[in-house]
Amino acid sequence: xxxxxxxxxAITGAETTREHxxxxxxxxxxxxxxxxxxxxxxxxxxxxxxxxxxxxxTQSLDVFKKTIGLIRKKTDIVVEVxxxxxxxxxxxxxxxxxxxxxxxxxxxxxxxxxxxxxIVNTLPTMREFASAMKKHRxxxxxxxxxxxxxxxxxxxxxxxxxxxxxxxxxxxNVPGGVRYEPEVLDFFVRKLPQGSFWTAMGIGRASLPxxxxxxxxxxxxxxxxxxxxxxxxxxxxKSNAELVERAARLGREAGLTPASPSDVRKLLQLxxx
Ligand code: ZN
Numbered sequence: 513x514x515x516x517x518x519x520x521x522a523i524t525g526a527e528t529t530r531e532h533x534x535x536x537x538x539x540x541x542x543x544x545x546x547x548x549x550x551x552x553x554x555x556x557x558x559x560x561x562x563x564x565x566x567x568x569x570t571q572s573l574d575v576f577k578k579t580i581g582l583i584r585k586k587t588d589i590v591v592e593v594x595x596x597x598x599x600x601x602x603x604x605x606x607x608x609x610x611x612x613x614x615x616x617x618x619x620x621x622x623x624x625x626x627x628x629x630x631i632v633n634t635l636p637t638m639r640e641f642a643s644a645m646k647k648h649r650x651x652x653x654x655x656x657x658x659x660x661x662x663x664x665x666x667x668x669x670x671x672x673x674x675x676x677x678x679x680x681x682x683x684x685n686v687p688g689g690v691r692y693e694p695e696v697l698d699f700f701v702r703k704l705p706q707g708s709f710w711t712a713m714g715i716g717r718a719s720l721p722x723x724x725x726x727x728x729x730x731x732x733x734x735x736x737x738x739x740x741x742x743x744x745x746x747x748x749x750k751s752n753a754e755l756v757e758r759a760a761r762l763g764r765e766a767g768l769t770p771a772s773p774s775d776v777r778k779l780l781q782l783x784x785x
Pocket of ligand 1: 522525526559561594596738
């Protein structure tokens with residue numbers, strides 16, 4: 513990584529509400545402004561979910577299109593759209609924004625508990641998603657919530673559905689899923705293909721410890737209201753940018769420079785936006 517760290521900001525998510533944090537960006541305009549603020553604070557990648565007029569998560573092409581258009585007017589941040597969507601959505605619904613040909617998209621690599629709900633991703637679904645991303649030249653972030661998901665990603669790679677450079681998203685501490693512990697993260701990373709890029713994300717109170725752990729291990733970091741709405745115990749973050757600022761500061765303290773969007777475009781060999 514040449515002394516750099518890639519910071520992703522997940523500013524909205526599907527499950528976070530204004531009750532969790534009143535500063536949650538929800539409309540396309542708010543999301544675009546928050547994305548520009550996160551970029552100024554040091555984020556190079558935006559992990560994007562959108563909401564409908566009532567504030568519910570949606571995979572609507574129109575809303576994604578409008579939001580990405582507004583983001584593009586304000587900032588050069590790399591846009592990674594979600595295809596995880598929200599609990600209960602169909603695979604077809606979730607996959608829709610990939611047709612807009614964003615630079616990156618998340619690709620969930622298996623089925624997992626999500627609190628009292630669950631997210632279903634069978635291998636055939638994953639193949640369909642990987643094929644669509646290949647067709648539209650979208651770089652997948654292989655989101656693994658469990659060890660089995662990493663092995664499932666190996667199947668997709670072996671089948672030629674995903675080409676290097678690989679970028680993984682390791683999601684730890686989802687309620688009902690794998691807990692964050694340093695040895696768990698270490699083991700996951702050791703099971704990734706050689707030379708993979710990886711971004712670790714700790715949900716809730718695991719967010720900050722995962723940032724420290726990941727900086728020490730040479731990975732990439734993700735913060736934002738999708739994962740955690742607190743700045744410290746009992747203190748809500750004022751904005752997504754405040755969380756990014758701290759992540760960038762910790763990176764610099766560790767001797768790492770936050771990568772710019774153009775650095776990420778080169779490192780992950782993203783298509784021309
Ligand atoms: Zn997400």
